[in-house]
Amino acid sequence: MSTSAPEWIPLLVPDMPSPEELLPWLRRMHATHHYSNFGPLVRELEAAFARRFALPQAQLTTVANATQGLELVLQALDLPAGARVLIPAFTFVATATAVLRAGFTPVLADVDAHCWMLTPAIARDACQHMHIDAVLPVATFGMPHGMLEWHQFEKETGLPVVIDAAAAYGSQWLQGAEGTLVFSLHTTKSLPAGEGGLVVSTRPGLAAKVRQLSNFGINLDPAADVPVGALAGVGTNAKMSEYHAAIGLVSLSKWELSAQSRQALQCDLTTALSAAANGRLVWQAQGCDASLMAPTLLCARLPDAQTRATLERLCAEARIMTRRWYQPLLTGMQVLQGRAIELNAHRAIDLGETLLGLPFFPDMALEQRQRIQDVVARACGGQ
Template sequence: MKSPRTCPPQDWVPLLVPDMPSPQALLPWLERMHAARHYSNFGPLVKELESAFAEGFQLPIGQVTTVTNATLGLELVLQALDLPPGSRVLVPAFTFVATATAVLRAGHVPVLADVDAHSWMLTPDIARAACAVARVDAVLPVATFGMPHHMPAWQQFEHDTGLPVVIDAAAAYGSQWLAGAEGTLVFSLHTTKSLPAGEGGLIVSTRPGLAARVRELSNFGINLDPAADVPLGALAGVGTNAKMSEYHAAIGLISLQNWEHNSQCRRALRADLMQDIAQASPGPLVWQQQGHGGELMAPTLLCARLPSEAARAALEKACHRGRIMTRRWYQPLLTNMGVLRHCCTPLDTPNAQALAATLLGLPFFLGITHEQRQRVCTTLAHALAKFA
């Protein structure tokens, strides 16, 4: 007797798929690098990439610098601000762990604040309220999921309070601009971000001397300025090795050439997926709302807020059965991480707690197929039917 046929299992629908340049596209840049025999230490491709960034932000070249990744970029910016040791830095409780660990590794104390219920971000109004109940020495807002901040409002906050503000804009390249205001931005060029270089970070700052100081600290703190009081080659400060390599700059330059096209595709895909999911869902889902900082220009994630914690759990189980990857962004909250409890100061965070209980990341990547999209929508409709 023949055994009954069984259907082969479906492939998993990925949560994310990096959108990196092909080896063929990269080859001419690698040949340039190899011909110059310059592979790191502020090489010609790094300089070219930084010049392109400066032009894009309409700033002098001295107000931008690259680093090996955004996490080290945050640490070095905090160090460059020369805050007293143990300063208290306000950060949102709802964010990736690197925001808090950068504060700790810079020798300071994260003060964990709430976020806006609609934009899911730490806003100037929330920061003002936090300053009224806790000592704050600096503020580190996050461009959550790439949603840009309104920089004139943060400039006004700095003016009113005297507190330095640094925007963790890791996921917001192409969305977060200075918009004519003064400010400091730290971007990630990680492989999953809108401008991927494999690894890398970008600091943009109108604060006098800050980008130059970060650049120096990224090269161990060695002075390379002949006009400085410290001799050339001597330590001007205690830094680290956080220089971007020529390899990563090459990838960044290719990605920059393709950024406008890819960002348009990402915006269109996000709008289509949200529409498909809204039509399939038997109940309302809540999406992140645009704040006063402008439109999300190059989305890299798709996160939906479910009606309840039970609804999220049901959808997670259904997606697992259907071989669809999901993720709880950001779980657990910083306030609920045991490693951080003894070294952070938590404030009341009702909005962040509610987000943490109901938010779920769904598959989002360029090249997602019609079958994969249909599978996500069908699974969502079945899983949430009883919660309608």
């Protein structure tokens, strides 16, 4: 008598608001007949963000997505043509493509072996060996950076620092320092709006310039030197729609509960999997004096590449989805060859050879957790 195979355990499951939760907001939108172009829901969402960051609303703006937010922030910095922007070699491709699409050159740097991020110390070392015009660290897997350290780096070097905080909403704050942050509101993030992004900056005029560039670069300020309706810069269409703002507002209204649930799940899983692996798994270390408030991924570092391959194979046999974050590394991307400058990134390379993403999503069933735990035990010699 055959037994049917268990259902696949997905890697991620978006935690999006239900249609019923969205309906009142969609009715408000429809009543105003305002669906884009900085409508009332977008402005309400931005006002809510301003309160949370304790900043004037003029110091932040929504965008269509974080990738365009990064591009427009880099453009708004008025860097010289061909400017070199230091980024980690261990990151999602959008960090590099944003630099290229803004007309600049990515410089691929190493990351810290423990927090898996580009740190001020690594950036200082790179600046001693070559000319750098700006730094674009990444809040890897949502782990926040210490903004006081990066603020000090900016003051010492005069180089602008922009944090790619795509996965770090609710974890990455300015922490009383000056700085620029770009968040993603993608469906897989801790504050999902389906698509969307948020730019937060204490740099004078930066958020306003990004907002203008997101509306094609058209001037809407009667007091400006350029006539209203004329181009003040060469921008693009990167505005957040009212539809996405509606989703974002619902998600924001219950963010704290969601964050607590994600924290609890991460704690339970890391504890159980560490025990199953006899302590052979390594987790991302906290990068500063702030903690990861709303994790969206679960990534474990295995002892070596062979053990990772074994765990991948056993997971596939047990119908458990996995992913090699971020593979291939930027240093191995053929499209970037000749378009990026590569520095020594041996720690990033080692990380790329041993890291594996495991399933992580709200409402994960106990049976699913146990199946993952059993496979990890087998792969790491726990039983």
